[in-house]
Amino acid sequence: xxxxxxxxxxxxxxxxxxxxxxxxxxxxxVTTAAKNGIxxxxxxxxxxxxxxxxxxxxRNVIPKKVRIAAYIVVIASFVVIVELTMQAYxxxxxxxxxxxxxxxxxxxxxxxxxxxxxxxxxxxPSIADGLGMGLGFTLSLTLLGxxxxxxxxxxxxxxxxxxxxxxxxxxxxxxxxxxxxxxxxLTLMNWVSxxxxxx
Amino acid sequence: MVFVLTxxxxxxxxxxxxxxxxxxxxxxxxxLKYVEEPSIREVLxxxxxxxxxxxxxxxxxxxxxxxxxxETIFPAKxxxxxxxxxxxxxxxxxxxxxxxxxxxxxxxxITGISIMQHSETPGLGARVxxxxxxxxFKGLKLSGDLNLSTEGGKIDGVxxxxxxxxxxxxxxxxxxxxxxxxKKEVS
Numbered sequence: 001x002x003x004x005x006x007x008x009x010x011x012x013x014x015x016x017x018x019x020x021x022x023x024x025x026x027x028x029x030v031t032t033a034a035k036n037g038i039x040x041x042x043x044x045x046x047x048x049x050x051x052x053x054x055x056x057x058x059r060n061v062i063p064k065k066v067r068i069a070a071y072i073v074v075i076a077s078f079v080v081i082v083e084l085t086m087q088a089y090x091x092x093x094x095x096x097x098x099x100x101x102x103x104x105x106x107x108x109x110x111x112x113x114x115x116x117x118x119x120x121x122x123x124x125p126s127i128a129d130g131l132g133m134g135l136g137f138t139l140s141l142t143l144l145g146x147x148x149x150x151x152x153x154x155x156x157x158x159x160x161x162x163x164x165x166x167x168x169x170x171x172x173x174x175x176x177x178x179x180x181x182x183x184x185x186l187t188l189m190n191w192v193s194x195x196x197x198x199x
Numbered sequence: 200m201v202f203v204l205t206x207x208x209x210x211x212x213x214x215x216x217x218x219x220x221x222x223x224x225x226x227x228x229x230x231l232k233y234v235e236e237p238s239i240r241e242v243l244x245x246x247x248x249x250x251x252x253x254x255x256x257x258x259x260x261x262x263x264x265x266x267x268x269x270e271t272i273f274p275a276k277x278x279x280x281x282x283x284x285x286x287x288x289x290x291x292x293x294x295x296x297x298x299x300x301x302x303x304x305x306x307x308x309i310t311g312i313s314i315m316q317h318s319e320t321p322g323l324g325a326r327v328x329x330x331x332x333x334x335x336f337k338g339l340k341l342s343g344d345l346n347l348s349t350e351g352g353k354i355d356g357v358x359x360x361x362x363x364x365x366x367x368x369x370x371x372x373x374x375x376x377x378x379x380x381x382k383k384e385v386s
Binding site for chain 1: 200203204205208211214218219222225226229230232235244
């Protein structure tokens with residue numbers, strides 16, 4: 001596969017939360033607003049790109065037996081850097097995302113890409129893979145956040161867009177709303193791909 | 200195997216120590232900005248500077264382990280002229296400590312108080328955060344008036360919550376006792 005294909009596969013064919021169904025914990029928990037989705041997605045993208053890059057460089061140095069431990073140390077270091085940076089410059093967002101920033105360490109997408117891709121490929125494709133997967137994750141989280149924010153609060157990115165008499169469904173901002181929304185998007189995506197296949 | 204893992208951990212520790220140091224000042228500023236500034240705005244009016252940026256650390260003594268205790272003073276300025284200051288002190292409530300932000304003008308008169316942290320009983324002691332109780336402190340100085348009405352002062356305690364009310368009063372008194380030194384420190 002070419003570098004461009006490594007990048008674009010993360011945006012549709014293997015888009016993380018919907019196709020690989022990985023990283024669902026932050027997907028469900030922080031997507032109460034579109035802005036939170038973008039923040040979480042970009043933080044994850046940064047960690048994903050950096051850890052893919054470093055693990056790909058070190059792939060011939062790290063012994064097979066301790067590879068998972070080594071990956072986790074690399075990933076955790078980048079997560080702490082992201083956490084400190086957010087605390088220093090984006091404090092309100094840091095407060096909202098809270099525990100889910102340190103939990104990026106155990107996000108399956110990141111360890112998954114390190115193990116399945118970066119440890120077997122050279123640097124450039126690994127960066128492309130990380131960037132594609134990260135942006136796919138960001139898009140998914142923003143979409144989910146936008147849908148929940150529109151239906152649950154009548155706003156998107158904090159701007160009121162629904163008509164005056166619209167009554168928000170407050171369930172959309174609660175955990176069940178996340179499951180309902182995710183389920184509907186998965187259905188839609190599977191329906192679209194099955195139609196594509198039958199043609 | 201052991202060597203590689205050790206090396207990775209050591210490098211990671213170095214990088215993180217550096218990141219921690221590089222972001223410390225910015226993180227402290229943000230924390231004060233979002234945690235303390237709402238309280239400062241509540242107790243001081245009409246300033247146009249950034250009290251967080253202009254903050255002054257004052258040495259007020261040592262604890263029983265010999266570590267220095269510091270008080271952070273937030274000066275309020277208007278057109279460059281000092282008009283007051285705010286700082287927080289603690290008093291003992293019914294359940295643990297009550298942290299109070301006290302705003303004082305340059306004559307030592309209270310401009311307002313705000314309860315920053317407490318763990319008092321909800322519905323009883325927790326009512327010290329209500330403006331009805333807090334507003335009684337406005338305009339008072341360090342004098343006999345600054346006491347609960349049962350002790351000859353001018354402040355009516357929250358009914359059924361004498362300990363919590365006393366805790367707030369003692370924190371405010373403590374703040375005003377520090378005022379002469381704080382004034383010297385910031386001007």
